[in-house]
Amino acid sequence: MIYLFLSILLLCLHFVFFALFVDPGTNAVILAANFLFAFNGIKVYRKESLNKFILYLFGYLLLFVFVFILSKANLLFAIFVILYSAIFNIPHLLPYLLILIFSVVFVTPYWLQVFILFGAFYLFANSIYKRTYSRFFVVLFSIGFISIILIIFPILYIFLQVTPQSLLSAFKNNEFQQALLNSLITSGISTLIILIFGVPFAYVMARKNFTGKGFLDNLINLPILIPQTVVGIALLVVLGPKSPVGEFMFKNCRLAIANGYLGIIAAQIFVSSPFLIRSAINAFEGIDQRLEDASRTLGASELSTFMRISLPLAGGGIFSGCILALARALSEVGSLMVIAYHPMTAPIYIYDQFIQYGLSEIQPMAVLLVISCLWAFIGLHWLRHQLVKKAK
Amino acid sequence: MFFKISGLNKNWDGFSLRDISLEIEEGEYFALLGPCGAGKTLLLNAIAGLYRPDSGAILMHGRKITYLPAEKRNIGYLFQKDALFPHLSVKENIYYGLKYHAPDKKYLDTVFQLLGIADLLGRRDTVNLSGGEARKVALARSLAVHPRLLLLDEPLSFLDPLSRAKVMQSLKSLNKQIGISIIHVTHDVQEIKGIAKNMAVLFDGAIAQAGSVEKLLSEPLDLLKERFWGNDHV
Numbered sequence: 001m002i003y004l005f006l007s008i009l010l011l012c013l014h015f016v017f018f019a020l021f022v023d024p025g026t027n028a029v030i031l032a033a034n035f036l037f038a039f040n041g042i043k044v045y046r047k048e049s050l051n052k053f054i055l056y057l058f059g060y061l062l063l064f065v066f067v068f069i070l071s072k073a074n075l076l077f078a079i080f081v082i083l084y085s086a087i088f089n090i091p092h093l094l095p096y097l098l099i100l101i102f103s104v105v106f107v108t109p110y111w112l113q114v115f116i117l118f119g120a121f122y123l124f125a126n127s128i129y130k131r132t133y134s135r136f137f138v139v140l141f142s143i144g145f146i147s148i149i150l151i152i153f154p155i156l157y158i159f160l161q162v163t164p165q166s167l168l169s170a171f172k173n174n175e176f177q178q179a180l181l182n183s184l185i186t187s188g189i190s191t192l193i194i195l196i197f198g199v200p201f202a203y204v205m206a207r208k209n210f211t212g213k214g215f216l217d218n219l220i221n222l223p224i225l226i227p228q229t230v231v232g233i234a235l236l237v238v239l240g241p242k243s244p245v246g247e248f249m250f251k252n253c254r255l256a257i258a259n260g261y262l263g264i265i266a267a268q269i270f271v272s273s274p275f276l277i278r279s280a281i282n283a284f285e286g287i288d289q290r291l292e293d294a295s296r297t298l299g300a301s302e303l304s305t306f307m308r309i310s311l312p313l314a315g316g317g318i319f320s321g322c323i324l325a326l327a328r329a330l331s332e333v334g335s336l337m338v339i340a341y342h343p344m345t346a347p348i349y350i351y352d353q354f355i356q357y358g359l360s361e362i363q364p365m366a367v368l369l370v371i372s373c374l375w376a377f378i379g380l381h382w383l384r385h386q387l388v389k390k391a392k
Numbered sequence: 393m394f395f396k397i398s399g400l401n402k403n404w405d406g407f408s409l410r411d412i413s414l415e416i417e418e419g420e421y422f423a424l425l426g427p428c429g430a431g432k433t434l435l436l437n438a439i440a441g442l443y444r445p446d447s448g449a450i451l452m453h454g455r456k457i458t459y460l461p462a463e464k465r466n467i468g469y470l471f472q473k474d475a476l477f478p479h480l481s482v483k484e485n486i487y488y489g490l491k492y493h494a495p496d497k498k499y500l501d502t503v504f505q506l507l508g509i510a511d512l513l514g515r516r517d518t519v520n521l522s523g524g525e526a527r528k529v530a531l532a533r534s535l536a537v538h539p540r541l542l543l544l545d546e547p548l549s550f551l552d553p554l555s556r557a558k559v560m561q562s563l564k565s566l567n568k569q570i571g572i573s574i575i576h577v578t579h580d581v582q583e584i585k586g587i588a589k590n591m592a593v594l595f596d597g598a599i600a601q602a603g604s605v606e607k608l609l610s611e612p613l614d615l616l617k618e619r620f621w622g623n624d625h626v
Binding site for chain 1: 437440441442461462463465466467468469471472473475477478479488489491492493533534536537
């Protein structure tokens with residue numbers, strides 16, 4: 001009896017509020033949504049408290065004002081009402097619906113990106129609060145998240161712009177494959193070279209005091225400070241075809257440094273060495289000196305101690321440094337444009353294609369490069385995790 | 393004389409060891425007493441060869457070892473907080489030095505038996521050892537290479553009373569049964585009462601008093617009585 005009465009009431013209300021303003025198709029959807037809302041409302045009223053029922057009605061009112069009246073999105077209104085009715089009984093999903101509604105209503109062109117970002121933000125912040133019950137840390141996190149948004153948003157946006165088909169066709173591009181291969185090989189070799197020469201140096205810097213140590217310590221950071229184009233120019237002056245080194249290499253080995261793999265590797269070593277060396281210094285400094293002393297008193301020479309104690313214990317930190325250096329080498333563009341535009345590495349190739357064909361052509365490749373780099377680093381981190389676990 | 397330090401000096405920024413002279417006989421249990429910051433650990437490091445003194449000499453069996461690198465001195469060292477290698481198992485820790493010294497099975501068994509750690513050898517990592525267990529493993533590690541002299545840096549610190557008594561018992565029997573000479577460094581006079589025969593008191597980088605334990609306990613310098621003996625020795 002009550003259902004019949006309610007249905008008639010709903011129909012009357014429907015005609016007053018909706019029927020006059022919208023076309024018949026949408027009209028039917030809204031009617032269906034309203035019925036779902038009403039019957040779910042009865043359930044709420046019977047099983048839950050009155051307060052919750054009022055809250056339920058209030059939510060509907062908000063939707064009506066914001067979506068239906070203010071943004072005049074009639075069909076969207078119906079969809080949200082259906083979602084709202086369905087989700088109301090699952091409290092921890094409600095905030096996500098709220099975020100979805102806000103992002104659709106207020107930032108329509110970027111609604112998906114905004115929804116993902118703020119949804120993720122709510123997920124993190126909520127988890128922080130639930131575990132610490134500290135509002136202070138939630139506020140700190142919120143402030144910090146603004147900087148994270150600046151990092152994630154562009155990448156998220158470009159990811160959501162490309163289709164799988166365009167990605168696949170970009171990947172089948174031979175030139176791009178070659179460029180990606182060039183990138184991976186050269187940055188791998190660069191990292192290996194820094195590893196071989198940087199780690200012994202880092203050990204000295206971490207363990208011993210000597211005249212000029214402070215100067216050297218600052219010198220390590222120099223490549224981070226110098227603009228990349230200047231790095232390229234400096235390397236070109238030293239290693240270019242007309243420099244003594246370049247001439248010697250060309251005459252005796254038939255190898256060109258500039259515009260060759262050697263030039264790429266030289267530039268990558270220059271820009272990425274600080275990351276590995278700094279990580280290695282920190283890793284060595286983190287080892288208790290007494291462990292090395294203990295090894296010495298047990299009869300191990302300095303070399304043995306380094307190989308059996310220091311190196312294994314600093315291994316994790318050094319590996320992290322390798323990942324950073326590899327990342328830096330992979331992403332280098334500025335100095336390569338000066339000293340070795342050819343053979344092209346992936347970032348240079350993408351820049352080249354952008355200059356030639358424009359933005360839309362290059363998007364899938366950019367995404368592909370990000371994906372391949374991400375995979376490489378996820379893989380390396382996984383490997384590191386396994387190594388650390390094994391060491392324990 | 394088995395072991396002798398004469399006129400050792402070493403200067404750091406703000407702290408110095410001044411004119412340290414000590415004599416220890418073979419198989420002796422020697423105590424080095426001093427308040428925190430007196431330079432006890434630094435003196436042990438010099439004996440172990442972890443740095444070079446500015447002047448003075450360290451002699452062992454009449455041979456000068458002042459400038460010998462640590463790995464060639466064969467002096468065992470129990471570090472404060474044990475300094476066990478965290479990436480190695482208990483057994484790997486104990487056998488670490490046997491790559492450089494010929495292992496002596498019978499001697500090792502004696503050490504394990506005296507320390508009572510035979511059941512710990514199968515443990516995979518050192519992190520889960522209790523304080524007393526870790527201390528004994530560290531002791532076994534430094535003893536495994538058959539050192540001529542054993543340096544103990546606060547060997548009873550950070551232990552609960554029961555472990556303290558056990559470790560102390562082990563030290564006593566090690567000294568007696570293996571006959572190893574020991575330098576026991578501590579700031580607590582109670583630790584070495586009844587075990588050490590001779591001792592030296594290090595105060596602010598210099599030796600303030602040296603002699604037999606009984607003599608020093610019965611007539612301590614006023615300076616030391618006030619500053620760190622307390623009154624409990626009476």
